[in-house]
Amino acid sequence: MTTDLGAIRSGADVPVGSPLLEVENLIMRYQVKQGEVSAVEDVNFTLHKGEALGLVGESGCGKSSIALSLLRLQAENGEIVNGEVRLAGTNLVELSEEEMRRHRWNEMSMVFQGAMNTWNPVHRISDQIKEALDIHWPEQLSKADVRYRIAELFQTVGLNPDMMDRYPHEFSGGMRQRAVIAMALSCNPQIIIADEPTTALDVIVQDLILKELKRIQEELGMSIIYISHDLAVIAEVTDSMAVMYAGKIVEYGTTKTIFGGMRHPYAWLLLSSTPSITGPRRKLAPLEGEPPNLLDPPSGCRFNPRCPFATDRCHEEEPPLEDIGDGHLVACWNWEKVPVGVQAGDVL
Numbered sequence: 001m002t003t004d005l006g007a008i009r010s011g012a013d014v015p016v017g018s019p020l021l022e023v024e025n026l027i028m029r030y031q032v033k034q035g036e037v038s039a040v041e042d043v044n045f046t047l048h049k050g051e052a053l054g055l056v057g058e059s060g061c062g063k064s065s066i067a068l069s070l071l072r073l074q075a076e077n078g079e080i081v082n083g084e085v086r087l088a089g090t091n092l093v094e095l096s097e098e099e100m101r102r103h104r105w106n107e108m109s110m111v112f113q114g115a116m117n118t119w120n121p122v123h124r125i126s127d128q129i130k131e132a133l134d135i136h137w138p139e140q141l142s143k144a145d146v147r148y149r150i151a152e153l154f155q156t157v158g159l160n161p162d163m164m165d166r167y168p169h170e171f172s173g174g175m176r177q178r179a180v181i182a183m184a185l186s187c188n189p190q191i192i193i194a195d196e197p198t199t200a201l202d203v204i205v206q207d208l209i210l211k212e213l214k215r216i217q218e219e220l221g222m223s224i225i226y227i228s229h230d231l232a233v234i235a236e237v238t239d240s241m242a243v244m245y246a247g248k249i250v251e252y253g254t255t256k257t258i259f260g261g262m263r264h265p266y267a268w269l270l271l272s273s274t275p276s277i278t279g280p281r282r283k284l285a286p287l288e289g290e291p292p293n294l295l296d297p298p299s300g301c302r303f304n305p306r307c308p309f310a311t312d313r314c315h316e317e318e319p320p321l322e323d324i325g326d327g328h329l330v331a332c333w334n335w336e337k338v339p340v341g342v343q344a345g346d347v348l
């Protein structure tokens, strides 16, 4: 059996380094009794073939909402009200549900947040992966082919194929998460969206799994969107990154450039409130206050109520995400006031 049978595989023709997934002016809102939750507000980014892109930000800033919107799997009360999600040139937002299903899993799949705890306890892991293959694999597979494929996936994610007929409770947390990754890889996608793939695991297992994901991504030539609230994770595994605040991207660029000097006050404060394990000891600056209620976000810049650099303009006018040089994008009227190479704990 070959493992490269294709459903829709237009992304496979995209050369390494070229745009594979282009997100343009994406707006997704949830309807609730009290009004509209502005969870994804005018988001733009590009994922290139072979690239690892990070989405980072505090809880509730819209990371999962973006991820789910890309696959059109947002909750029923969520609606994409504007924008395009172009996968190898095809705008997914415009497709019928039937057409969308042919892209989902075959071209772009997802490791859902908390998925390692959602295995059905009464079914064997192999049967649960088989179910995914039965639904999404483009051709009918024989029983032997399915078992071959699952064994191959187990090997890819560092699990012993002899374990495939075990039940979820016989797997450790790390093994359950590896099996989730195997499931996401099952149909050979071009893109994997990994939503907090290691958050529930201890740091040692977390590190092993991140390294494994990186190796798989490089070996299979995939692109990946890593979602994490943890800057250290994003620093370790991504080529480029977007810092989100309250439904918007506030800073975007290569990971190297951004860690070389964060210029959005939120990103700068987020870094300053993260302890460094390897670097010198330094004074942490707490990020004061709470993210805003997205039913009624602040006018102007959404970060203005918590921002030490805010001026009158920030209360009134929303700053656009602008290139401040070399493809480093920042949405702040006062980015030049944010000191480079100085931690917030040392100056605030």
Ligand SMILES: Nc1ncnc2c1ncn2[C@@H]1O[C@H](COP(=O)(O)OP(=O)(O)OP(=O)(O)O)[C@@H](O)[C@H]1O
Binding pocket: 030, 031, 032, 037, 039, 057, 058, 059, 060, 061, 062, 063, 064, 065, 066, 075, 077, 078, 113, 229, 294
């Ligand atoms: N189905 C829903 N209906 C209404 N509001 C929702 C729904 N799902 C999420 N939200 C709201 O949308 C906003 C973004 O949530 P989202 O889950 O995307 O954030 P997140 O960045 O993934 O957070 P976390 O780090 O906690 O996973 C939050 O204000 C959240 O309360």
Ligand SMILES: [Mg+2]
Binding pocket: 063, 064, 065, 113, 195
């Ligand atoms: Mg989330």
